[in-house]
Amino acid sequence: APPAVSGNPYTGYTVYLSPYYAAEVDAAAALISDPTLKAKALKVKDIPTFTWFDVIAKTPDLGKYLADASAKAQASGQKYLVQIVVYDLPDRDCAAYASNGEFAIANGGEANYKRYVDQLVAEIKKYPDIRIVAVIEPDSLANLVTNLNVSKCSGAQNAYKNGVIYALEQMSSVGVYSYVDAGHAGWLGWPANLTPAAKLFADIYKAAGSSPFIKGLATNVANYNALSASSPDPVTQGNQNTDELKFINAFAPALRSNGFPAQFIVDQGRSGRQNIRDQWGDWCNVKGAGFGMHPTTNTGSSLIDAIVWVKPGGECDGTSDTSAPRYDTHCGLADAHKPAPEAGTWFQDYFVELVRNANPAL
Ligand SMILES: O=[N+]([O-])c1ccc(O[C@@H]2O[C@H](CO)[C@@H](O[C@@H]3O[C@H](CO)[C@@H](O[C@@H]4O[C@H](CO)[C@@H](O)[C@H](O)[C@H]4O)[C@H](O)[C@H]3O)[C@H](O)[C@H]2O)cc1
Numbered sequence: 001a002p003p004a005v006s007g008n009p010y011t012g013y014t015v016y017l018s019p020y021y022a023a024e025v026d027a028a029a030a031l032i033s034d035p036t037l038k039a040k041a042l043k044v045k046d047i048p049t050f051t052w053f054d055v056i057a058k059t060p061d062l063g064k065y066l067a068d069a070s071a072k073a074q075a076s077g078q079k080y081l082v083q084i085v086v087y088d089l090p091d092r093d094c095a096a097y098a099s100n101g102e103f104a105i106a107n108g109g110e111a112n113y114k115r116y117v118d119q120l121v122a123e124i125k126k127y128p129d130i131r132i133v134a135v136i137e138p139d140s141l142a143n144l145v146t147n148l149n150v151s152k153c154s155g156a157q158n159a160y161k162n163g164v165i166y167a168l169e170q171m172s173s174v175g176v177y178s179y180v181d182a183g184h185a186g187w188l189g190w191p192a193n194l195t196p197a198a199k200l201f202a203d204i205y206k207a208a209g210s211s212p213f214i215k216g217l218a219t220n221v222a223n224y225n226a227l228s229a230s231s232p233d234p235v236t237q238g239n240q241n242t243d244e245l246k247f248i249n250a251f252a253p254a255l256r257s258n259g260f261p262a263q264f265i266v267d268q269g270r271s272g273r274q275n276i277r278d279q280w281g282d283w284c285n286v287k288g289a290g291f292g293m294h295p296t297t298n299t300g301s302s303l304i305d306a307i308v309w310v311k312p313g314g315e316c317d318g319t320s321d322t323s324a325p326r327y328d329t330h331c332g333l334a335d336a337h338k339p340a341p342e343a344g345t346w347f348q349d350y351f352v353e354l355v356r357n358a359n360p361a362l
């Protein structure tokens with residue numbers, strides 16, 4: 001792979017539109033009768049999101065997307081960038097139930113995870129002309145900062161660390177630019193969490209060889225925080241890091257002093273509306289959310305490479321069916337939109353609300 005660019009990997013690249021998400025949006029729009037709302041919904045197809053590789057069976061799809069991007073690049077003369085989420089650690093989502101994954105540590109999960117990473121790498125190797133940005137393992141390391149009191153998380157500690165290090169090494173070996181998931185202002189932004197978090201992320205970065213392809217951290221993935229709020233959301237009471245920019249401005253120097261010169265990308269896919277949560281820790285299908293600031297490299301901060309949409313709006317956070325094995329009580333809260341289907345599956349009513357509440361308007 002060519003050497004890593006020292007600057008922003010997004011500069012000069014056209015971001016690939018996921019056909020998977022475009023198909024979901026097409027199907028959703030077909031169910032909307034109001035012509036104005038339908039037209040707004042269809043605009044979401046033209047906004048780039050990340051494609052989540054949440055099961056090993058999806059790894060061959062990466063080759064299809066890369067081939068498509070390569071064809072588009074050749075036809076247009078533009079340079080293409082594909083955005084993916086690496087998301088299949090064993091005992092995944094250890095402090096919750098909604099997004100539990102297919103691999104278990106107790107059942108060969110660590111070996112299966114390596115196979116999953118290897119299969120992604122094999123697809124990537126075929127298309128060296130396409131740039132890839134990867135968000136690595138949402139929620140995983142953040143859970144190791146705040147939830148070691150949860151037995152499933154303390155039991156997953158080594159598997160998470162070794163898995164993330166392996167993913168970073170392997171992705172770097174084929175020129176993928178990685179941003180490791182780092183929760184959000186309402187999670188690791190609490191001063192008590194920020195300091196240990198800076199050490200953990202820096203340790204992982206160094207253990208992965210301090211590769212220049214490891215660009216930094218991704219924040220607010222699948223969450224609802226403002227990049228920069230005009231006034232603090234009431235739920236942020238007690239934490240001066242009330243939004244993602246404040247969190248990043250506090251986090252970056254701590255990471256650098258631990259040896260990790262991290263840059264950031266920030267999810268704003270569902271951040272269009274603030275003051276919608278009863279508690280900052282409410283994360284499941286929060287009612288009143290809207291599509292937020294559109295993806296851009298014009299971020300207003302030298303620390304932030306790009307505003308992105310990582311969680312594809314309309315894909316569910318978790319089921320509200322109390323009898324389901326993956327039912328998490330957060331998805332039954334007063335501020336959670338119900339009834340909701342399984343995590344990752346299409347949530348039509350929620351998508352319609354995201355369109356209605358979009359800020360900026362679609
Ligand atoms: O000084 N003080 O006053 C003070 C007060 C409270 C303090 O405690 C902090 O309170 C925070 C809540 O305010 C907690 O943050 C929540 O932690 C949850 C995991 O436990 C996260 O849930 C994940 O969310 C993901 C999507 O984001 C889902 O994909 C995933 O499935 C799901 O599991 C929530 O986002 C996140 O908001 C901190 O841990 C906790 O340390 C600390 C100091």
Ligand SMILES: [Mg+2]
Nearest residue numbers: 099222317343
């Ligand atoms: Mg989740």
